[in-house]
Amino acid sequence: MSGELSDNQGRGDATWSLPAIHPEGRKYGLAAIGVSLVFLLVLDWEIIGWPLLLLSAGVFAFFRDPERVVPQDDRLILSPADGLVTQIEQVPPPPELQGPGNLGDAGLGTEPATRISIFMSVFDVHINRSPVSGTVQRVVYIPGRFMNADLDKASEENERQHVLVKRPDGTNIGFTQIAGLIARRIVPFIKPGDMVAAGQRVGLIRFGSRVDVYLPRGTGSSVLLGQRVIAGETVLGELGQRILIEGVSQ
CATH class of the missing domain: 2.70.70 (Glucose Permease (Domain IIA))
Structure with missing residues (x-):
């Protein structure tokens, strides 16, 4: 959909897609996943590992970068x-x-x-x-x-x-x-x-x-x-x- 022209007369295409993750946030999300896997697989501390894994998903969601349809009007x-x-x-x-x-x-x-x-x-x-x-x-x-x-x-x-x-x-x-x-x-x-x-x-x-x-x-x-x-x-x-x-x- 990126770069596609649409208008208020129905021209264009509208489809749902999973938002991209901005590169600035990928390192934080991957680091959070790594720490959670250490607690889950190495230390076997599920009471800490599972919440950290959930937090990892939240980090990725915070840095989501969805496409937007920008109105083209100089005013x-x-x-x-x-x-x-x-x-x-x-x-x-x-x-x-x-x-x-x-x-x-x-x-x-x-x-x-x-x-x-x-x-x-x-x-x-x-x-x-x-x-x-x-x-x-x-x-x-x-x-x-x-x-x-x-x-x-x-x-x-x-x-x-x-x-x-x-x-x-x-x-x-x-x-x-x-x-x-x-x-x-x-x-x-x-x-x-x-x-x-x-x-x-x-x-x-x-x-x-x-x-x-x-x-x-x-x-x-x-x-x-x-x-x-x-x-x-x-x-x-x-x-x-x-x-x-x-x-x-x-």
């Missing part, structure tokens, strides 16, 4: 992460994304912008994707704490990585990968100067975390607080569109 800003929308607020962009950068971009400025925060639990896919097509202008890593990623101050105090992508029309889109209570490493797949496509894999965060997306001014959220989103597929906003959308939990 759309896509979700960079799977998870739950926990905050939609007007806040100033982080200082690392505000001013001019080394590659000549203007940054996001200091005026408040719509920030959409997406919380990823350990059960979500943790591969992050670019919300738009363009050129990577900045990848800024900030060491920090490992507080609950669902807290508002995690954006300023936790270990995090800021990414700025400049669209072909000059519009800058910023997003931040934030480590959480369990997460201990943010793994980038990109660097400044790289060209990325909307929905392209750009990194991962290990074991529970959060991603903040800063929409351009004049663009409102197309998702609701409490909504679940899918990386590379769910539309967070459409450039220049700001309308009220209401939802009811049921």
Whole structure:
């Protein structure tokens, strides 16, 4: 199915397949299997071996990397992460994304912008994707704490990585990968100067975390607080569109 074009008129093919495991996670899954086999076959400690074997399956599941059908429309800003929308607020962009950068971009400025925060639990896919097509202008890593990623101050105090992508029309889109209570490493797949496509894999965060997306001014959220989103597929906003959308939990 990879690379196949589909549309909303029924063209294309939809088949289920077992998600691939990202190479970053294979070593952890194989190591967990090796330890569990030692307890089962060598030490004969089944009370420890079987739970470890089950944990091995969980490790592989955490690093799953399913294919996504990415909408092909330059006006759309896509979700960079799977998870739950926990905050939609007007806040100033982080200082690392505000001013001019080394590659000549203007940054996001200091005026408040719509920030959409997406919380990823350990059960979500943790591969992050670019919300738009363009050129990577900045990848800024900030060491920090490992507080609950669902807290508002995690954006300023936790270990995090800021990414700025400049669209072909000059519009800058910023997003931040934030480590959480369990997460201990943010793994980038990109660097400044790289060209990325909307929905392209750009990194991962290990074991529970959060991603903040800063929409351009004049663009409102197309998702609701409490909504679940899918990386590379769910539309967070459409450039220049700001309308009220209401939802009811049921």
